Amino acid sequence: MRLSGREVGCVRGGRKVFSGLNFEAASGEALAVVGPNGSGKTSLLRLIAGLLVPARGSITLEGGEAELTLAEQSHYLGHRDALKPALSVSENLNFWRDFLGGERSDPAESLATVELDHASHLPAAFLSAGQRRRLSIARLLTLRRPLWLLDEPTNALDTAGQRMFVGLMGDHLSRGGLIVAATHMPLGIAARTLRVGDAS
Amino acid sequence: MTALLALIRRDIRIALRVGGGALIGVLFFLTVVVLMPFAMGPDLALLARLGPAILWLGALLASLLTLDRLFTADHDDGALDLITMSRTPLELSCAAKALAHWLAAGLPLVIATPILGLLLNLDAGATAAVALTLLAGTPALTFTGMIGAALAVTLHRGGLLLAVLVLPLSIPVLIFGVAASEAAIAGPSSFGAPFSILCALSLFGLVVGPLAAAASLRQGLD
Amino acid sequence: MTLIDLANPTRFLALTARALPWLVATTAILLAIGLYQSAMAPDDYQQGATVKIMFIHVPNAWLSMFVWAVMSLAALGTLVWRHPLADVAAKAAAPIGAAFTFLALVTGSLWGRPMWGTYWEWDARLTSVLILFLMYLGLIALWRAVEDPSRAARAAAVLTLVGALNLPIIKFSVDWWNTLHQPASVMRMGGPTLDRAFLIPLLVMALAFSLLFITLHLAAMRNEILRRRVRAMQMIQAQAGKPQA
Numbered sequence: 001m002r003l004s005g006r007e008v009g010c011v012r013g014g015r016k017v018f019s020g021l022n023f024e025a026a027s028g029e030a031l032a033v034v035g036p037n038g039s040g041k042t043s044l045l046r047l048i049a050g051l052l053v054p055a056r057g058s059i060t061l062e063g064g065e066a067e068l069t070l071a072e073q074s075h076y077l078g079h080r081d082a083l084k085p086a087l088s089v090s091e092n093l094n095f096w097r098d099f100l101g102g103e104r105s106d107p108a109e110s111l112a113t114v115e116l117d118h119a120s121h122l123p124a125a126f127l128s129a130g131q132r133r134r135l136s137i138a139r140l141l142t143l144r145r146p147l148w149l150l151d152e153p154t155n156a157l158d159t160a161g162q163r164m165f166v167g168l169m170g171d172h173l174s175r176g177g178l179i180v181a182a183t184h185m186p187l188g189i190a191a192r193t194l195r196v197g198d199a200s
Numbered sequence: 201m202t203a204l205l206a207l208i209r210r211d212i213r214i215a216l217r218v219g220g221g222a223l224i225g226v227l228f229f230l231t232v233v234v235l236m237p238f239a240m241g242p243d244l245a246l247l248a249r250l251g252p253a254i255l256w257l258g259a260l261l262a263s264l265l266t267l268d269r270l271f272t273a274d275h276d277d278g279a280l281d282l283i284t285m286s287r288t289p290l291e292l293s294c295a296a297k298a299l300a301h302w303l304a305a306g307l308p309l310v311i312a313t314p315i316l317g318l319l320l321n322l323d324a325g326a327t328a329a330v331a332l333t334l335l336a337g338t339p340a341l342t343f344t345g346m347i348g349a350a351l352a353v354t355l356h357r358g359g360l361l362l363a364v365l366v367l368p369l370s371i372p373v374l375i376f377g378v379a380a381s382e383a384a385i386a387g388p389s390s391f392g393a394p395f396s397i398l399c400a401l402s403l404f405g406l407v408v409g410p411l412a413a414a415a416s417l418r419q420g421l422d
Numbered sequence: 423m424t425l426i427d428l429a430n431p432t433r434f435l436a437l438t439a440r441a442l443p444w445l446v447a448t449t450a451i452l453l454a455i456g457l458y459q460s461a462m463a464p465d466d467y468q469q470g471a472t473v474k475i476m477f478i479h480v481p482n483a484w485l486s487m488f489v490w491a492v493m494s495l496a497a498l499g500t501l502v503w504r505h506p507l508a509d510v511a512a513k514a515a516a517p518i519g520a521a522f523t524f525l526a527l528v529t530g531s532l533w534g535r536p537m538w539g540t541y542w543e544w545d546a547r548l549t550s551v552l553i554l555f556l557m558y559l560g561l562i563a564l565w566r567a568v569e570d571p572s573r574a575a576r577a578a579a580v581l582t583l584v585g586a587l588n589l590p591i592i593k594f595s596v597d598w599w600n601t602l603h604q605p606a607s608v609m610r611m612g613g614p615t616l617d618r619a620f621l622i623p624l625l626v627m628a629l630a631f632s633l634l635f636i637t638l639h640l641a642a643m644r645n646e647i648l649r650r651r652v653r654a655m656q657m658i659q660a661q662a663g664k665p666q667a
Contacts, residue, residue, distance in 0.1 A: 051421050071285040080278025086217040098206035101287035119660045126660040242544030
């Protein structure tokens with residue numbers, strides 16, 4: 001499986017964010033997107049996720065399932081956690097498992113991995129910021145999708161949580177997955193660096 | 201199908217748990233109807249004659265009021281991004297959300313109609329006629345309203361803008377809804393013709409609403 | 423929540439646990455007596471047996487206003503003295519008040535059916551009660567709309583007091599509106615001077631319903647306190663990482 005971007009350009013609100021961006025990642029590889037604030041790291045992730053339309057160029061995933069789009073084979077972990085405070089932790093997770101589609105695994109197991117199994121019956125409103133992030137991470141584990149798009153994934157996680165997540169990313173890569181992560185800090189796994197925004 | 205059922209179940213659950221979201225619509229409906237006699241006077245004959253119109257206006261405003269939240273909550277917490285990325289077509293997801301919204305907010309209005317009919321001195325037959333037309337017509341209100349809700353989300357404005365966008369679109373529903381109820385109560389024109397058109401409007405909305413809403417959500421992604 | 427805050431509700435729970443069985447028993451006995459006396463009361467020479475609806479209707483109507491007064495006191499307790507039990511009392515009273523108001527409306531319209539020929543007449547008194555009912559429902563919606571109970575308490579307290587100030591104005595305007603449109607109401611409670619045969623059962627029923635309110639209110643307050651404790655414990659549990667032993 002190979003993710004590649006050719007001459008990708010992004011325009012937002014009439015402003016050119018970046019242009020002529022080339023990148024490539026194969027199965028088992030991680031791409032760390034770095035750059036100053038406002039350089040378009042999040043925009044690049046949203047372009048790959050299909051949530052923005054590139055102004056120029058193209059992004060493709062070769063060797064995936066032919067009838068699925070790039071977005072349908074990706075997990076997006078953004079700044080906003082897509083959790084409903086009124087629903088319980090397991091209701092939140094089960095909804096995304098049922099709704100998003102893909103190869104499933106046991107949600108209880110994913111909750112145990114992110115150390116939220118004790119809270120599965122509690123409303124998500126009672127979770128702290130770090131716990132909400134852990135719950136979002138559990139979504140990536142409950143549904144198998146080859147491409148992970150992570151926007152500052154370790155935000156709000158404590159050191160134990162960061163260590164846990166580094167392990168999970170390693171597992172994902174070793175199973176042949178791909179990771180594109182926008183980050184300010186070292187990811188903690190071997191990753192190629194993709195610099196955006198400082199060329200011009 | 202599991203995906204759509206999961207979405208419907210989730211939305212209904214949230215509507216029932218969060219601050220009685222659905223019930224506030226009914227309360228608003230009740231309040232609007234109770235206000236009418238204060239403006240028009242407590243003449244029961246007059247109220248009975250205007251009853252269907254009052255109930256339809258109240259239901260229209262109440263369903264508009266609750267529509268505001270159809271997409272905003274999912275947009276604000278990022279769930280809309282994931283819904284867009286899912287393997288379920290966005291059009292179907294929109295239709296499922298609208299259906300869930302109707303079940304949680306539209307159907308209670310229909311169920312509340314008999315009590316309000318009592319306040320407006322409508323007899324049992326008239327109340328049943330209005331409830332039936334609301335049952336057939338409120339889906340059209342929800343489905344056309346969702347277009348406005350989708351536009352309002354992408355423009356980052358809700359509330360009054362939504363009302364201004366949606367109210368003109370709902371005029372046909374109002375016309376045939378009231379016409380069908382009055383035909384059933386007073387005659388002599390037939391009930392069937394306007395009622396069929398009302399059903400047709402709902403079916404038309406079921407097709408056009410999700411398509412337009414999905415298109416405007418896609419356009420407005422950022 | 424500190425220990426001092428909990429001290430008061432804890433004593434409240436212990437006290438009410440002992441008082442409630444007695445209250446329930448007294449309420450049941452009084453209600454039984456009142457209902458028996460109401461059934462035995464003579465028929466009215468004009469209204470016939472329907473006059474007996476009065477024995478249920480009047481206590482409910484009186485409580486519908488009394489409960490709002492109780493909530494207003496509790497609202498003062500919340501806003502002025504910040505008493506920890508005040509907002510619990512206010513929250514617990516709202517649904518009970520709404521239920522009494524609803525019963526007053528239903529019994530009123532059942533009474534009105536033989537009098538007016540319709541279930542509903544925009545009679546000044548009934549209309550005022552209907553508006554009161556709407557205000558109860560609005561208040562309950564407000565309580566439910568805000569997740570954090572102490573923030574909801576202050577908002578609800580303000581609304582309750584505004585409502586208490588507004589109720590006389592509403593009552594006055596509805597009376598004025600009604601007399602503007604139609605002559606004096608058809609409904610009269612069997613004349614201004616009630617016969618002793620009606621008065622005694624009515625007083626017993628009023629007392630029984632007041633006790634019923636106190637019983638329900640205390641029980642609802644206990645539930646609310648326990649519900650808040652469950653919530654607090656759940657929050658602690660969510661943060662703790664592992665279930666508390």
